[in-house]
Amino acid sequence: MKDSTRTVSRITAPVKSAAQRFAYMALILGAVGVLVIGRVDAVHMDQLRAQITDAVTPILNVLSQPVDALNQAAGKVRELYAVHEENQQLRIERDRLLQWQAAARKLEAENRTLRGLLNFTAGAQTNFIAARVVADSGGAFAHSLILNAGDLAGVRKGQAAVTGDGLIGRVSGVGRRSSRLLLITDLNSRIPVVIESTRTRAVLAGTNSGRPRLIHLPTGAIIAKGDRVVTSGHGGAFPSGLPIGVVSAATDGIFDVQPYVNRDRLEYVRILDYGLQGIIRSGPDRNRRKPAN
Amino acid sequence: MKPSVWHRMDILRRQLTPFMLTIFLVFVGLVPFHISDLARVMPLFSLIAVFHWGVYRAELLPMYAVFLIGFFQDALSGVPMGVYTLVYVLVYGLVSFQHRFFSGKSFYVVWLGYAVVSAGASFLVWLLVSLLHGAVVDPLAVAFQYLLGLGCYPLIAHLFLRWQRAVLQQV
Numbered sequence: 420m421k422d423s424t425r426t427v428s429r430i431t432a433p434v435k436s437a438a439q440r441f442a443y444m445a446l447i448l449g450a451v452g453v454l455v456i457g458r459v460d461a462v463h464m465d466q467l468r469a470q471i472t473d474a475v476t477p478i479l480n481v482l483s484q485p486v487d488a489l490n491q492a493a494g495k496v497r498e499l500y501a502v503h504e505e506n507q508q509l510r511i512e513r514d515r516l517l518q519w520q521a522a523a524r525k526l527e528a529e530n531r532t533l534r535g536l537l538n539f540t541a542g543a544q545t546n547f548i549a550a551r552v553v554a555d556s557g558g559a560f561a562h563s564l565i566l567n568a569g570d571l572a573g574v575r576k577g578q579a580a581v582t583g584d585g586l587i588g589r590v591s592g593v594g595r596r597s598s599r600l601l602l603i604t605d606l607n608s609r610i611p612v613v614i615e616s617t618r619t620r621a622v623l624a625g626t627n628s629g630r631p632r633l634i635h636l637p638t639g640a641i642i643a644k645g646d647r648v649v650t651s652g653h654g655g656a657f658p659s660g661l662p663i664g665v666v667s668a669a670t671d672g673i674f675d676v677q678p679y680v681n682r683d684r685l686e687y688v689r690i691l692d693y694g695l696q697g698i699i700r701s702g703p704d705r706n707r708r709k710p711a712n
Numbered sequence: 713m714k715p716s717v718w719h720r721m722d723i724l725r726r727q728l729t730p731f732m733l734t735i736f737l738v739f740v741g742l743v744p745f746h747i748s749d750l751a752r753v754m755p756l757f758s759l760i761a762v763f764h765w766g767v768y769r770a771e772l773l774p775m776y777a778v779f780l781i782g783f784f785q786d787a788l789s790g791v792p793m794g795v796y797t798l799v800y801v802l803v804y805g806l807v808s809f810q811h812r813f814f815s816g817k818s819f820y821v822v823w824l825g826y827a828v829v830s831a832g833a834s835f836l837v838w839l840l841v842s843l844l845h846g847a848v849v850d851p852l853a854v855a856f857q858y859l860l861g862l863g864c865y866p867l868i869a870h871l872f873l874r875w876q877r878a879v880l881q882q883v
Contacts, residue, residue: 446779446801453783454794458844464793471787475739504833554742554788557754559853560841561790565742595839599790606845628850631751683748 421641465592472565473594479553480567487686533642545658546692548572550598552578552685562605562627566688569594573692580688585679586610586650587688600688603663603678604631611653613664614646621665622677623648630667635673644669648676658693726883729875730772731781734761737868738785752853755861758785759833760868762800763826767808767814768872769880778804791837792844799833801841820868826865834858 457464464494533539535689550568561695570593578590579598588608591601601608608625612633619640621633633642646666669679715723744751765773782800786793793815806829807814814822833867838854 430821443775443801443805446775447798447805449779450782450794450798450801452794453786453797454792454840454844457793468787470759471784475788478739479742482739486743486745549880552744553750555744555754556790557741557751557787558756558789559753559857560795560837560849563790564744564787599789604848606849626850627752627853629749683746685744686746 432499435526449523461618469569469592469594469597469599472590472592472597472599473569476553476565476567476594480551483551483553490686497546504688519629540541548574548690548692549687550574550690551687553597555682559627562602562625562682564600564602564685564688566598566600566690567596568690569596569598571595574598574690575692576680578692579650579657579661579691581691582663582680582688583686584681585664586657587680587682587685589656590690598690604629604682611651612648613651613659614640614642614666615649616646617641620651620653621648621674629633629682630675630677631664633666636672636674642666642669642674658691720724727772728878730761730765730769732771732779733764733872733875734777734781735784737761737843738781738788739812742788753856753860754787755857755864756830757861757864757868759800759803759830760826760861760865761872762804763807763829764869764872766804767811767822767825768876769807770804770811772880772883773804775801775804776807776816786838791841795837795840795844799836802835803829804834815819819866822869826869827862830858830861 464622467566485647488681501625532557548568550566550572553567554565556563566580574590576592576593580587580590586603588600588602588605589610590598591607592599603623603625605625606627608623608631610623611620612623613620617640619637619642621640622635623631624634625631633648636642643667648663648666649694650657650659650661650663662679664676664678664680668675735758737760741757742805762773762778762781766778778800779797782797783793783846785796785800789796807825814825817825834854834857838849842848
């Protein structure tokens with residue numbers, strides 16, 4: 420009996436091993452196939468990615484909550500320690516802001532009068548969608564966040580996302596209840612910008628490091644460390660004037676920008692819907708009717 | 713005596729745990745921890761799991777499960793689809809087909825094995841992502857991510873070894 424079992428296994432073992440190797444090769448080919456399809460048919464692959472993200476967003480939502488709660492508790496303890504110093508700073512800042520408020524009121528009144536004189540038509544109404552950050556793609560290879568608001572909340576591909584500090588990125592993929600936010604630091608991010616003081620145009624390109632870089636600068640452009648960088652609005656993708664950051668290094672024609680927004684502290688973001696169509700709307704999104712707000 | 717339906721279901725449930733734990737580690741890698749600069753060098757916890765199960769209990773994490781895990785990691789982490797799928801299947805193949813090399817070896821030898829395999833995997837991901845994006849990904853961040861993963865390996869491997877002893881011994 421034992422001998423017959425041994426004979427059977429002697430025959431089946433190489434067959435089993437060959438079948439395993441064959442299955443393994445098929446999986447490798449399958450993985451290469453996914454890579455190729457991802458390049459050839461990016462639209463459908465993005466839809467599949469959005470569907471998977473949608474399916475797991477409730478889990479990510481639950482997992483990120485205890486970490487957020489801990490972070491908030493730690494923040495409160497830190498604030499308690501610094502409360503006196505912060506109070507002093509806030510008093511100084513309040514005095515400064517009161518002066519700005521007076522200036523802003525004066526300018527607002529002047530602006531209203533001039534608009535009336537010119538018969539100026541205001542731009543589209545801005546809508547905001549608040550979304551919670553439920554996941555950070557993490558790692559050195561992609562800089563993106565997953566948000567818990569999607570198509571149902573009115574999020575559309577290409578919309579800008581901001582915090583109180585400034586621009587954080589743009590929506591690169593939308594599911595029904597989730598969306599992916601491509602950060603301005605990602606290798607694939609390209610944003611038309613201007614240097615606020617000189618109005619020099621440039622493109623802000625992500626480098627997968629913490630500091631994106633200014634490219635496509637006009638020859639002879641004068642840019643100094645500390646210059647503010649804001650969106651230019653060119654190409655219709657983003658509204659103009661959204662603050663992005665300051666030039667942090669200016670050496671040998673290479674200009675790095677330190678973003679205002681700190682990615683590590685993000686819990687909520689605001690997605691802006693300016694009603695701009697933009698150059699990045701493509702595929703099925705292009706024909707989609709805008710929801711009534 | 714034939715095992716009861718409940719007993720067989722219990723065994724099946726236990727057999728599924730390596731896959732479920734690896735998927736859980738994919739999620740853990742995505743949680744925003746709000747620690748300064750950590751997000752940029754967050755290690756690939758799921759790669760540690762694929763390596764570990766490939767070495768110790770390859771039969772409980774079959775290769776098609778590894779394919780699915782890689783695909784899942786691709787979809788959620790935002791890298792071009794297929795990159796982690798290919799790299800995870802390659803790592804698993806290398807480790808599980810060579811599991812005789814690791815069997816009976818001390819923990820430090822297996823850790824060294826992970827150091828070599830994950831270095832190759834990191835390089836391959838770096839190469840593929842750089843080629844597909846047409847731009848070089850910051851190698852310094854990749855190096856930090858690799859080192860952090862190497863540092864996390866003993867903790868995760870230790871937890872998995874305990875799990876093996878507690879849950880998977882009879883499976």
